[in-house]
Amino acid sequence: MIRLAITVRGVVQGVGFRPFVHAAATARGLSGWVRNRTDGVRIEVEGPAPRVSDFQRALEREAPPAARLEHMGVEALPLQRELGFRILESDPSAPPRPSIPADLATCPDCLEEVVSTSARRFQYPFTNCTRCGPRWTIIEALPYDRARTSMKAFAMCSVCEAEYRDTRDRRFHAQPVACPACGPSLRLLGPEGDCLREGEAALREAVKEVLAGGILALQGLGGFQLLVDATVPASVELLRQRKRRLEKPFAVMFPSLDQVRTVCELASEEAAVLTSPAAPIVLLRKRLSGGAKPWVADAVAPGNPWLGALLPSTPLHRMLLDLAERPLVCTSGNLTDEPLCTAPGEALDRLRGVASLFLVHDRPILRPVDDSVVRMGPNGPLVLRRARGYAPLPLSLRAAPPYLLALGGHLKGTVALTVGEQAVVSQHLGDLGSIEGARLLERTVEDLLRLFEVHPEAVACDLHPDYASTRLGERLCERWGVPLIQVQHHHAHIAAVMAEHGLSGPVLGLAWDGAGLGTDGTLWGGEALIVEGARFRRVAHLRPFRLAGGEQAQREPRRAALGLLHAMEGPGATVHLRDAFTAHEADVLLAMLGRGLQSPFTTSMGRLFDAVAALSGVQLRTSFEGQAAMALEFAAGEDAAVEPYPLPLRNGEPAAADWEPLIRALLGDRTQGAPASLMARRFHASLVSLAEAIASRAGLPHVVLAGGCFQNLRLLRDIQARLRSRGFEVWTPQQYPPNDGSLSLGQLAVAAYRYEEARDVSRHPR
Amino acid sequence: LAHGGGGRLMRQLIEEVFLEPPPALAWTERHDSAVVPLGTERLALTTDSYVVTPRFFPGGDIGKLAVYGTVNDLVMSGARPLYLSAGFILEEGLAMEELRRVVASMREAARECGVRLVTGDTKVVDRGKADGLFINTSGAGHVPEGRSVHPRRVRPGDAVLVSGDVGQHGIAVLSVREGLAFETPVQSDCSPLTPLVEALFSAGVDVHALRDTTRGGLASALNELALDGGVSVLLEETSVPVNEAVSGACELLGLDPLYVACEGRMVAFVPEPQAEVALAALRGHPLGVAAARIGRVTEGPAGRVSLRTRLGGHRLLDLLSGEQLPRIC
Ligand SMILES: [Fe+3]
Numbered sequence A: 001m002i003r004l005a006i007t008v009r010g011v012v013q014g015v016g017f018r019p020f021v022h023a024a025a026t027a028r029g030l031s032g033w034v035r036n037r038t039d040g041v042r043i044e045v046e047g048p049a050p051r052v053s054d055f056q057r058a059l060e061r062e063a064p065p066a067a068r069l070e071h072m073g074v075e076a077l078p079l080q081r082e083l084g085f086r087i088l089e090s091d092p093s094a095p096p097r098p099s100i101p102a103d104l105a106t107c108p109d110c111l112e113e114v115v116s117t118s119a120r121r122f123q124y125p126f127t128n129c130t131r132c133g134p135r136w137t138i139i140e141a142l143p144y145d146r147a148r149t150s151m152k153a154f155a156m157c158s159v160c161e162a163e164y165r166d167t168r169d170r171r172f173h174a175q176p177v178a179c180p181a182c183g184p185s186l187r188l189l190g191p192e193g194d195c196l197r198e199g200e201a202a203l204r205e206a207v208k209e210v211l212a213g214g215i216l217a218l219q220g221l222g223g224f225q226l227l228v229d230a231t232v233p234a235s236v237e238l239l240r241q242r243k244r245r246l247e248k249p250f251a252v253m254f255p256s257l258d259q260v261r262t263v264c265e266l267a268s269e270e271a272a273v274l275t276s277p278a279a280p281i282v283l284l285r286k287r288l289s290g291g292a293k294p295w296v297a298d299a300v301a302p303g304n305p306w307l308g309a310l311l312p313s314t315p316l317h318r319m320l321l322d323l324a325e326r327p328l329v330c331t332s333g334n335l336t337d338e339p340l341c342t343a344p345g346e347a348l349d350r351l352r353g354v355a356s357l358f359l360v361h362d363r364p365i366l367r368p369v370d371d372s373v374v375r376m377g378p379n380g381p382l383v384l385r386r387a388r389g390y391a392p393l394p395l396s397l398r399a400a401p402p403y404l405l406a407l408g409g410h411l412k413g414t415v416a417l418t419v420g421e422q423a424v425v426s427q428h429l430g431d432l433g434s435i436e437g438a439r440l441l442e443r444t445v446e447d448l449l450r451l452f453e454v455h456p457e458a459v460a461c462d463l464h465p466d467y468a469s470t471r472l473g474e475r476l477c478e479r480w481g482v483p484l485i486q487v488q489h490h491h492a493h494i495a496a497v498m499a500e501h502g503l504s505g506p507v508l509g510l511a512w513d514g515a516g517l518g519t520d521g522t523l524w525g526g527e528a529l530i531v532e533g534a535r536f537r538r539v540a541h542l543r544p545f546r547l548a549g550g551e552q553a554q555r556e557p558r559r560a561a562l563g564l565l566h567a568m569e570g571p572g573a574t575v576h577l578r579d580a581f582t583a584h585e586a587d588v589l590l591a592m593l594g595r596g597l598q599s600p601f602t603t604s605m606g607r608l609f610d611a612v613a614a615l616s617g618v619q620l621r622t623s624f625e626g627q628a629a630m631a632l633e634f635a636a637g638e639d640a641a642v643e644p645y646p647l648p649l650r651n652g653e654p655a656a657a658d659w660e661p662l663i664r665a666l667l668g669d670r671t672q673g674a675p676a677s678l679m680a681r682r683f684h685a686s687l688v689s690l691a692e693a694i695a696s697r698a699g700l701p702h703v704v705l706a707g708g709c710f711q712n713l714r715l716l717r718d719i720q721a722r723l724r725s726r727g728f729e730v731w732t733p734q735q736y737p738p739n740d741g742s743l744s745l746g747q748l749a750v751a752a753y754r755y756e757e758a759r760d761v762s763r764h765p766r
Numbered sequence B: 001l002a003h004g005g006g007g008r009l010m011r012q013l014i015e016e017v018f019l020e021p022p023p024a025l026a027w028t029e030r031h032d033s034a035v036v037p038l039g040t041e042r043l044a045l046t047t048d049s050y051v052v053t054p055r056f057f058p059g060g061d062i063g064k065l066a067v068y069g070t071v072n073d074l075v076m077s078g079a080r081p082l083y084l085s086a087g088f089i090l091e092e093g094l095a096m097e098e099l100r101r102v103v104a105s106m107r108e109a110a111r112e113c114g115v116r117l118v119t120g121d122t123k124v125v126d127r128g129k130a131d132g133l134f135i136n137t138s139g140a141g142h143v144p145e146g147r148s149v150h151p152r153r154v155r156p157g158d159a160v161l162v163s164g165d166v167g168q169h170g171i172a173v174l175s176v177r178e179g180l181a182f183e184t185p186v187q188s189d190c191s192p193l194t195p196l197v198e199a200l201f202s203a204g205v206d207v208h209a210l211r212d213t214t215r216g217g218l219a220s221a222l223n224e225l226a227l228d229g230g231v232s233v234l235l236e237e238t239s240v241p242v243n244e245a246v247s248g249a250c251e252l253l254g255l256d257p258l259y260v261a262c263e264g265r266m267v268a269f270v271p272e273p274q275a276e277v278a279l280a281a282l283r284g285h286p287l288g289v290a291a292a293r294i295g296r297v298t299e300g301p302a303g304r305v306s307l308r309t310r311l312g313g314h315r316l317l318d319l320l321s322g323e324q325l326p327r328i329c
C-alpha cells in the first residue's frame, strides 16, 4: 500500500477534471480525495502500488479533452486508511495561479440532450456540463466555483442540485449547470427594449425575422453578434450599409459540416479545428459555385477566395441554426472599430440603428470575448485572432519572471501578465482608437490583476507615445510608482514568437508588418533584428521611403506607390500612376513628398505590399486594414514559384533592401501587359529571396518570422521552406497571432529580461 | 524641438519651466490673459510673440496676427482691449519696405479693433540670428463690471459653441509656405474676436468661458479648457463646421482639421438654456455666420475631450505628442 500527494497544474479547473479523477480512483478501488486549489488541483490517493501507478497513468492519458496538464508534482505520504474517495471543497489558501479555462463549445452529450424530446433540457439554450459551456465569460473570481461566477444569481432547482452533487453525473460540480426550471432564459426585444416574446417563442420569432431579411442582434456567449441570412445578397448588403462596413469580409455560421462543404473546400484538419472545443472561425477556401445549395452571397466576402466559417458553439446557436437550416452571417455586435457589446442595455443603445430585433438572455457576460479566427498554416492551425476558446489559457515560461504587466499595441489590443511561471494573454480586445476601446483596455487590466491577485512590479508598453496603451501605461506607472518599460514594436513581435517557442536567442527575427515606431523616430516595418533577451540589433531593413499624408497613406496603397516612385524619379513619378490620381492630387502629393511635409519615412513591408498592389493594378484604395496585401496574396494564388524580381541587399550597418530594381522590373512587366497574378507571384518570390539573403548574411541558425505580413500564407510557407532547405531552423507564430495581437506577450518577455538585468545591476553595483 | 505644436509637449514645457514652484509668473492659472485688480477696476494683461513663415499669406500677415492675436487673448477673459505695445526683432537684411507694410497692417488692424498702439521697441540682430522678423505684442484691457469669464465657471451641461469653421488659417499658411496649390485656395481666418464676444454680452448671455482656437486647433483649445475647468467635453463630429476646401486639403495632407490652427475662431461655453440666444448673437455678425453648436460639457475626468464620430463611435481628441506619427500598424 502507498499514499501519494499529486498536485496538477495547468488547465484543470472547469473542465470536468475532478469528476474524472473521482471516477478514475473509484474504478481502481483507491481511497483519498481531490480538491481544487487556486494553483491547480491536489489529489491524495491511497491503495496498492500497481493500482496507484495505473491511476497516475490514467491522469495523463485519459484526462477530459479540454484539460491541459502542465505540471504534475508527486510526493509520498504516510498511509491514512480512510474509506472511499471524496471530492473536497475548494481550498482558497494557496496563491492564485492561472488555471482559468477558456469557454468550451457544447459537447456531444449536451447536444444530444438539447435535441431529444424526452430530455429535461430539450431545447434548452443554456445546457452545459463539466466538459462544455461558458467559463472565462462568467468567472468573477478564483477558485472557479458557482458562487464566484455570473451564475450565482440563479438558485439551482432540486434536480440540478442533485446532478451537481452526484459524483457519477456528467454535471458533478458543473458550475454553470442550469435547466429550464432554474436557469437563464431568453427574451426577444424590439429596438425600444420592449419585450416581444419569451423562451422558445422568442427564438422562433428571431429566426423568422432573419429569414425575412432582418438583422438580429444576438446575445451570444461572449457578447452580441449580428446575424443575417448569408444566402440573400440584399440582407448582407443591408448589414454592410447599417454597420458601415464596405468590403471587410464577414464570417458565416453554418448549421452543419455538410453545408460548410457545399460552400468551401474542407480538409480534415480544418474540420477538426471547426469542431474542436474552441470552435473558432476557420478561414476556408471557397468553392467555385456549381449551383449547389446553400450558396453564400458574394457580398459576404467580396472578391475574396476565402471565407471565415464557424459552427454553432452553444446550444443557443445550435437551435438557431437548426431552425434556419442555412448559413447565417455572424459578425461582432459592435459599431465599426468599437468593442463588442455585452449587456442588453448597451446593445440596445449602440446597435439600435443596426438591428431590428434583439434576442437576449439574463446570464451576465462578465467580459467581452469575440470569436477566434484560425487559418490552417504550414505548421498546423495559425491563430489570427485569439479570443473565445483560447483566452486566457496560459503559456508556460521557462523561468518565473517578476510580476509584470504588458499593454500591447493600438490595433488588435491585448493585455498580458506574468503569474508565477506562466504568461496569461487576454482575449483580443480590438481597436483601441475609440474611447470605448481605451476603456476596455483599462477594464481588462483591472480585471486580470484582480483575478490573479497580482501587483505588477513594472509595466511594459510600445514606444509609440500616442498609442492608447502607452498612455494607459504612463498613468498606471504613475499611480503605482513602478517603472514603465517601453519595448520597440518589432522587437516585441519577434519576442512574442520566441516566448511561444521558449527561445531566448540569439535569433534572427524577420519582423514584417504595417508600421511601428522605431528607435530612430521613423516608422519601421520591414525589419531584420538579431534578438537576444533584452537586446536587439537591427541588421537589415527595407530602403526607407516617404509616405505622403502619414496615416492617410495606410488607406491608399497608391500613396505608398507614389512614395517609392518619387524616391526613384522625383516629380516625374506620376507617369507610372496616371489613372491613380487627379492632376491636382498628384501636384499636392508630389510637393509634400518633395518637401518632406507630412511625409514620414518608413521601412514598412506592409506599405511595400500596398505599393506593389497599386502598381500591378490590384488595389488602389482600401476600406480595411491589410486589404491590399490580402488582394496581392490572392492574386498570387497557389501556383508555383517564378523568377523573382531583383531586390538586392545593399551593404551597410544595417543593410538595406533596395526595392528600386524590383519596382523597375515590375513596371517593365506591366508595360509588356503581364497579368497581375504574375507580378504578384514574382513579388512574393523576391521576398523569399530577400529572406534568404538576410538569413545568410546574419549567419544565425535560428530564424523567427513575425509581424502582420506573415498572415500571408504563401509568404510564410515559401520563406519557411526556402530557409529550411538552406539549413536554418525556422520558428513561426502558431497559438499567438503574427499580428499586433501578440505584442503584449512580446513586450512581457522583453520586459522580464530588462527588469532582471536592472535588478542584477542594482544588486551588484559595479 | 517639438514643443511648439500646441500639444502635450508644449503643455509639459509650460508646467515644468514656468509653473514649478515658485512660479516665475504671479498667476498660476493657465489662461490667455491675466486679470488683475487696478483700484476698484479689473485690468486684463497679456503678451504674445509672433513668428510666421511666410510673413504674408492669403487673408493676412504677421502684423495683423500680432494685433489680433493679443487682442483676442484679452477678449477671451471678457475684457475690452484698450492698449497695445509692440516689440520688433529684425534680422539684418530685412527689407525696409516689408517692415513698412507690416507696420501699416498693424495700424490698420489696431484701428479695426479699437485699440491704440502706445509704445514700442525695436532691436536689430545679426544675419542668421533671427528668422527675418519677430514681433512681440503686449496688451491691456478693461474687464467690465459683472463679467466673469473663466474655465472654473464651466459646468457639466454647458453648451459648447464655435464661432466659425475651423482650420483655415493653418491650411492657408501651409499652402503658401510649402507651395501647395489646393483646388480651392484657402484664406486665413485671421480676424478679431472682439465683436463676437461683445455680441454675446449684449445679448445677455452669461458666458462661462471662452478660448480662441489658435495653434493646435479646436481640439487643443478644448483640451486645455476642459483640463483647466476640470470637466469633460463631448463633441459631435457632424456638427463641427469645416469648409470643403479645408477638408479636401486635410484629406490630402493626412491632417485632422480639428487640430489645424485658426486665428479668428473661438469656442464659447454658455449655459444650455442660453445656447440658442448665444448662437443667434454670433451668427448676427459677419464674422460669426458659420457659428455652430458643436457639443456639450459632461461629467467625467478633467480634460477629456471626445468626439462622437459619424459612425456613432467615440474618439478621444487628446493632445498629441508633437509630430503626428501614424499609429496604424
Ligand atoms: Fe505590428
Ligand SMILES: [Mg+2]
Residues within 6 Å of the ligand: B032, B048, B069, B073, B214
Ligand atoms: Mg496667444
Ligand SMILES: [Zn+2]
Residues within 6 Å of the ligand: A106, A107, A108, A109, A110, A111, A128, A129, A130, A131, A132, A133
Ligand atoms: Zn456538455
Ligand SMILES: [Zn+2]
Residues within 6 Å of the ligand: A156, A157, A158, A159, A160, A161, A178, A179, A180, A181, A182, A183
Ligand atoms: Zn434546474
